[in-house]
Amino acid sequence: MTDDPTDGPTAPTDDGAASSGETDHDAERARADGGALEVADGHAQDEHAMPPTSSLKRWFVTTNHKDVGLLYIATSLSFLMLGGVLALLMRAQLWVPRAPGTGPLSAMAYNQAVSVHGLVMVFWFLSPFAFGFANYVVPLQMGAKDLAFPRLNALSYWLYLSSGVLLFVSFFQGGTFAGGWTMYAPLNLPAFTPSVGGSAAVLALMLFVASVTVSSVNFLTTMHRMRAEGLTLRRLPLFSWTILLTVWMMLFAFAALLAALLLLSADRLLGTTYFAVNGANGALLWTHLFWFFGHPEVYIVFFPALGVMAEVFQTFTGRRIVGRKWFIAAMVLVALQSFIVWMHHMFLTSINLEIKTLFMATTIGISLPFDLMVFSLIYTMVKGKIRFKTPFLFSFGGLLLFILGGITGVFLGAVVLDYEFRGTYWVVAHFHYVMVGGVTALIGGLYYWYPKMVGRMYDEFLGKVHFALYFVGFNLLYFPMFVAWETPRRVFDYDPGMTAWHQMATVGAVVLGASFLVMIYNLVTSAYRGEVADEDPWNYVTTAEWAVSSPPPLENFPGLPSYARGTLEFLGGSSSALKTVDDDAPAAADRGTGAATDGGAPATLDGSEALAASAHTAEEVQAGEDHHASHASVWPFLVGVGALLLLLGLSGFTNATWSEGAMGTAHQASTGVGAVVTFGALVGMAREQFVGPSGPYGESWPFEKVSNMKTGMWIFLVSDVVLFGAFIGAYVFLRFSSGWIAWEPIPDNVVPGLINTYLLLTSSFTVILALEAAERESRGGVVASLVATVVLGLGFLGNKAIEWEHLFTDKGIWIDSGIRESTFFVTTGLHAAHVVVGLLITLYLILRAWNGAYLDDAAPVEHFGLYWHFVDIVWLFLFPLFYIL
Amino acid sequence: MVTLDTFVGAVVGPAQLVPEGSRAVVFRRIYEVFLVLGTAVGVIVIAYMLWKAWKYRASADHGDDADRPQLGELPSGGGGGRKLFLSFSLSAIVVVSLISWTYLTLLYVENPEPVQDEEEPLTVRVVGHSFFWEFVYPNGESVNDQLVVPEDRHVRLVVTSEDVFHNFGIPELRAKSDAIPGQETNTWLLAEETGTYQANCYELCGPGHSHMTATVQVVSQSEFQSWYQGMGNESANDTAAAMDENVTANDTASALATPTPTGPSPALTTPAASSATTAASTQALPAPPTPTAAPARHAPTATRHHPEVI
Known part of the structure; x- marks a missing residue:
């Protein structure tokens, strides 16, 4: 559990230790080679500890980002199957209204x-599917060799x-989480959803x-730091733009979800009472935290x-998008x-009219930019x-479905209508039109x-068959839901008058599912038998991935x-590599001058100008070419294995006690092994010499003066904030x-907290001294x-341990005593x-410093310092809040 | 904003731009307008889309190929900004005016003006339990899974939950509110026709969620009075199964039995009514209406509990 918020700081620091130490060295070696740059050749690169595909x-x-992208796509499609099977089970249950205990599924x-259908589709399918493309395509579009x-x-x-x-295993741990994908409190607590699998699902989501x-x-570090020269942010291709904005939103939104899940896990595992029925408004707290993310x-x-x-619209209409900026x-x-729209999910809670008005306005406000985007896409045709x-x-169909989803969304924006649509x-139907409308476009991306990715064309006829089945199945599945909208959500005993519509939907679900087969x-089959694809199989493409x-x-x-x-x-x-772009592209003639990619054809340019341009970038050229870049590391996989075992074990820990009998022992063993493997793999990763792409390649706004590592650290700290x-x-x-004043601070004595404040502030100072010393090469x-x-930090922890021990033994206060105590601990x-x-x-750092590290490059100490200062600053907020106020 | 409402009403006249009346009427009016406009916009936009897609299909060979996108070019806009803004503005005007219109209705729904000469609204406390609904009347009596209300009288519902997050809704009467443990939410309804309706739970609350329904009986005012007077007398009403606890709630009951006549102030905030309800709430909040009734309530529902796990 503790390693979640910390994977970031540990790993980037160590990455930096490796790469920032190595890169300069490497660049020097490249220069020593006379600056001769070989053509990047897949087969040649494979020699560098990279097994063949x-x-x-x-x-x-x-x-490698392309491999990882493929892994993401393949894995997310597997989860699509899982979510789809669950959906089919639901639709089978909904074939007719069911009395209690009848039908293929029990109520639980x-x-x-x-x-789990909701969780899998939203988390384990949709985003990772999109991020498969992001992994594969974004570095190519940006002109980077890999991610940072x-x-x-x-x-x-x-x-x-x-x-x-x-998450999958959680089904077999006495049943998985059964409180809906929104996981509303207090149903999400062991008091109501007691299964071990419920905890496992929550922990899975946290992972x-x-x-x-x-x-x-x-992604943020990469996209801000490693764009090709001339590719300013505003010139970034639109797919990359959407990913850039997506990751920014992810950084903030998922941090809020992490907080919600950490609190929920504390409630489930340790027995705190954040969301308990008799707590202090925990149910509403959950809705705020969840929808702020949601x-x-x-x-x-x-x-x-x-x-x-x-x-896809630009490529297949052969037009540039209307109103790009x-x-x-x-x-x-x-x-x-x-x-600032999250409370529109909460119009029927106890929020007042003023807040409802505000959130109604922001909600309508957020719908309008989408109008513009939709018109822009339509006019592009x-x-x-x-x-x-x-x-x-698929993209056209996706847009069409999104329009229907958008229009029905306006209904929900009208609060009076929302009151009645809530929970129906x-x-x-609305969010499936929007979200699965999005999936439709993403499937278009998969074909695109x-x-x-594969080097071969898919079968166009089968692709069209897929689309026809998909589109018919989709509308047959979701449109009847609008008609039968009075059915309450997550209910299988509905008004018998709606049976026909639900049966249509079930048939549609089967058709939609079959289309994926x-x-x-x-x-x-196309991966083996398809026609071989050249660089650009489409024509009218513009982005860089089609130039290779x-x-x-x-x-x-x-x-x-x-x-x-x-x-x-x-x-x-070498110009030969570049020529292939023009030679093989069937539409080369259409492209007029074809100057696009022929840096090796100075005929179209003034020779000296071309030379000047090359000279201008010579340094970047050299810096950018890591001939000995590493591409293989087994440690990430091992961290994943360790984390799986660790959380699988922890799921058996409920309300501060292990499950009984052999299962309890197994859970404890799994926790122990998982913790050791995770820690060991992280250390292994830190110690490994790994050379990543350093960048910058030309455009790094707004982080020109900040290294990748430092940028990454800052961005991570933002999410930690x-x-x-x-x-x-x-x-x-x-x-x-x-009632604010009803709460007294938990510690009766402010002195330990005060001492800890001094200890931490002093430790910040010693880190600055360490940096100074490193720069003086001492x-x-x-x-x-x-x-x-370390001594000061241990003093802080020791002092805290004494304080907690005092609270526990002398005053009988512990983490589960009440909500006030829970928040403190x-x-x-x-x-x-x-x-x-x-x-x-x-x-x-001490171990490495002892061996003489950081004297020539103090960056890792500086990056660690950022983290450490942040931790100290947080304490400066916590101390008054929990000791004085 | 209420003044704006009145102003708009005065300008438009008695046709009532902002629908008023029961929630069902209000909802129907707005929903119909949205449905018609939404369908129209959808049909127009999608028809336009399909038409353009067909018109500019590659085989039709429209336009010239002079300025097609080229591989490796830096992105630039495709022009057509004026048309884009025109359509965007049009859509913004439609959406904003529609929502503003419904906002006036929201103001009405959130604070319906009291019907003149109407008696005090009936306040019923709705308590969600896994998996049944408990309705506590002003006299302190509670009924499970059956809400009896008089027709043509505003009924104020104070909704809360004893355990998990539920949502109480009566679809035909268009009343719905979250039932949140430790919180109270308010909604109201006005039933214009006698009959039997169904209330559902609209928030997933556990294995009994699908069947967490209650019957809503709208009866004539006189029928309601006799039913209400007879609550607590078990022979008077067989549906009100648990009436034997009115001893503890007698004080509250007598306080509410003589409702103070309402002035021009909004009926729902009449001091007597609200303080009485608060009294009832504070009494009921920490524990079920009576300690003895609580276990009895849970016993029958246990049979509807399906704790089995796949």
Whole structure:
């Protein structure tokens, strides 16, 4: 549990230790080679400890963004199958209204199916499916060789897979979570959903959030720091834009969800009373925390689909998108506004009219930018040369469905109507039109990029069959839900008058499900038998992924991509590699000058100018080419295995006691082994020499002067701010609900807290001294300062232990005594966990400093310092809140 | 905003721009307008989409190929900004005016003006339990799974829960409110026709959620009076199964038996009524209406509990 918020700081620090130490060295070596840059050749690169794609081992050790993207897509499609099977079970139950105890599913089984269907589809399918494309395509579109932290990318994937496996296993632990995907309190507590599987599902989701957080930090660092020269943010292709905004939203929204899940896990595992029935308004607290995450989540899953639509529309209409900058502005507006609409999910709770009015206004406000985007896509078709290939059919269909979802969403924006639609199939139908509308576009994306990823074309006829079945099945499934909207959600004993509509929906579900069998058959067989695809199988594409072979070589580009002269060219690469783009592309003639990619054809340019341009970027060319870049690491996989075992074990811990008998022993063993494996793998990852792509490649706004590691650390800390903000917000909310002054601070004595404040502030100072010493290249100074930090930190923890022991033994106060006690122990406990992690990192730094590290490069000490100062600043908020006020 | 409401009403005249009346009437009016407009917009937009898609299909060979996107170009907008803004503004006007209109209705729904000469609204406390509904009347009596209300009289529902998050809704009367443990939410209904309706739970609350329904009986005012007077007398009403606890609630009952005449102030906030309800709430909140009744309530519902697990 403690490693979730801390994976970030541990891993990036160590990545930095490895890469920032190594990169310069590497660049120097490249320069020593005379600056000669070989063509990046997939086969040549494979020599660098990277097994071929045919080898199973490759998929366990790969850190390459394209491999990880493929893993994400394959895994997410497996979860689509799981969620789909659950949906079919539900639809079978809904074939006729069922009396209690009749039908294929028991009531509890139905609730589990409903809950896990929602969780799997929203979390384990939709976002990871989109992020499969993001992984594969975004670095290519941006002109980067890989993500900033390739191992963290692999780690994200393995944590994702582990979390999914844990969720699946939870079905067999006495039944999985059965409280709906919104997990409303207090039904989410063991008092009402007591199964071990319920805890496992919550922990699985927490692991998933950890994966998302690592991923967000990685993508944000990459996208802000490693864009090709000339590719300013406003010139970023639209798919990349949607991903950029998605990860920003993820960073904030998922931190809030992490806070909610940590509190829920504390309630379930340790017996705190945040959400208890007799607590202080815990049910409402959950709705706030959940929907603060939950509404941005809607856009998090929909934006990538929007990006796919934008790309596919432009390609298959042969037109540039209408009003591009307004399209982007609209998306930015939505991303910002998404954080101030959450209470529209709570119109029927006890919030007052003023708040309802405010949130009604913001809700309508957020719908308007979508109007603009929809019109923009529609007008893009005008004067086009539209080719109804499968990707376009799916994107076009997705837009159509999204329009219907949008219109029915306006109904929900009218509060008076929302009152009645709340908890009915209107909501179900609406959000399926929106979200599965998004899925439709993403499937378009799958067909669109399939030839790029596989190197072969899919079968166009089967693709169209898939679309026809899919579109008919979709509407047959979801449209009757609008008609039968009076049916309450998650109920299988509905008004018999609606039976016909529900039966239509069930038939539609079967058709929709079957359409995916066609897709899978098509995509699997085409991988072997399909027509071989060249760089650009579509024509009228613009983005860089189509300028390289299908699939692209391991390091993506034949040279350093640059847009400095207005079009894409590869600097320093051999011209032969570039020529292939023009030679093989069937529509080369159509493209007029074709100057797009021929950096190696200076005929179209003034020779000296071309030379100047190359000279200008020569440094970047060299810096960008890591000939000895690493691509393989087994540690992310092992961290995933460890985390799975750890959380699987912890799921057997309920209300501070282990489950009884052999299962309890098994759970304890699993926890212990998992903890050891996780820790060992993290240390292994830290110690491994790994060279990632360093960047920058030209455009790094707004982080030109900040290294990747430092950027990543800052971004991670931003998410940590939200995490602590949510914890403190929960405390303030609960205390306010109980009548603010009714709560006294838990510790009767302010002195231990005060001493701890001094200890922590001093330890911040010693970290600064360590940095100073490192810059003065004083090994003794670094070690001494860091040891002082550890001593002060241990003093902090020791002091806290004495204080807690006093509270427990002398006053009989513990974490489960009441809500006031829970907030104290959990919030300061989260902080203490941060201190513990900080000290572990410090110990690692001391060991390395003893061996003389950091003297030539103090960056890791500086990055750790950022984290440590942050932890200290948090204490400066916690101390008055929990000791004085 | 109420003044704005009145102002708009005065301008438009008695046709009533803002629908008033029972919640069912209000809902129907707004829903119909939305349905008609929504369908129209949907049909127009989708028809336009399909038409353009068909018109500009590749085989039709419209337009020239001079300025098609090229591989490796830096992105630029495709023009057409004016048309885009025109459509956007149009859609914004439609949406904003529609929602503003419903906002006036929201103001009415949140605070319906008392019907003149109407008697004090009946306040019923609705308590959600896993998995049944308990209705506590002003006299302190409670009935399970059956809500009896008089026709043509405002009924104020104070909704809460004893355990998990539920949501109480009567679809035909368009009354719905979250039932949150430790919180009270308010809603109201006005039934214009006698008859039997069904109340549902609209928030997943556990294995009994699908069957957590209650009967809502709308009876004539006189029938209601006699039923209400006879509550607590077990022979008077067989549906009100648990009436034997009115001893503890007698004080509250007498306080409410003589409702103070309502003035022009909104009926729902009449001091006497609200304080009496608060009294009832505070009495009922920490524990079920009577300690003895609580276990008895749970016994029959246990048979509807399906704790089995797949």
